[in-house]
Amino acid sequence: MVRETGMKQVAANRKAYHDYFVEETYEAGLALVGTEVKSLRDGRINLRDSFAEIRGHELYLVGVHISPYAQGNLANHDPLRARKLLLHAREIDRIIGKVNERGYTIVPTKVYFKGSRAKVEIGLARGKRQYDKRADLAKKDAQRDMERALRSRGE
Numbered sequence: 001m002v003r004e005t006g007m008k009q010v011a012a013n014r015k016a017y018h019d020y021f022v023e024e025t026y027e028a029g030l031a032l033v034g035t036e037v038k039s040l041r042d043g044r045i046n047l048r049d050s051f052a053e054i055r056g057h058e059l060y061l062v063g064v065h066i067s068p069y070a071q072g073n074l075a076n077h078d079p080l081r082a083r084k085l086l087l088h089a090r091e092i093d094r095i096i097g098k099v100n101e102r103g104y105t106i107v108p109t110k111v112y113f114k115g116s117r118a119k120v121e122i123g124l125a126r127g128k129r130q131y132d133k134r135a136d137l138a139k140k141d142a143q144r145d146m147e148r149a150l151r152s153r154g155e
Contacts, residue, residue: 013047020125029086052106
């Protein structure tokens with residue numbers, strides 16, 4: 001019997017994998033207000049051009065746009081506010097050490113609900129150069145062509 005994991009993906013940042021080499025990923029909780037959660041459940045989030053920054057000994061998600069909730073009236077949230085990431089202290093220490101030492105950046109790769117809790121997957125990433133991006137696209141095109149050829153041969 002396969003058990004339902006209760007994970008519902010809300011958004012994915014595919015551009016992060018195009019612009020960065022994502023080397024490690026962490027699951028972090030999000031500190032949200034009520035209307036943000038309702039808006040997230042509707043899938044009204046944009047992760048483009050977002051990143052995590054270090055403030056003191058905490059991580060904050062910056063640049064994530066969560067649209068205001070339609071029925072939110074005066075209680076609505078600021079769509080671009082910085083949101084605190086909830087991680088264990090040892091994970092924060094490890095991430096801060098890598099970012100300071102080796103020049104990594106922290107990018108969100110996807111947002112999802114695990115049960116009733118909103119989670120974000122963040123990745124420690126290094127930036128890609130233009131030639132890296134071109135090489136990845138060429139590799140992807142070659143793979144697609146091989147699969148097409150095998151599919152047509154097999155019929």
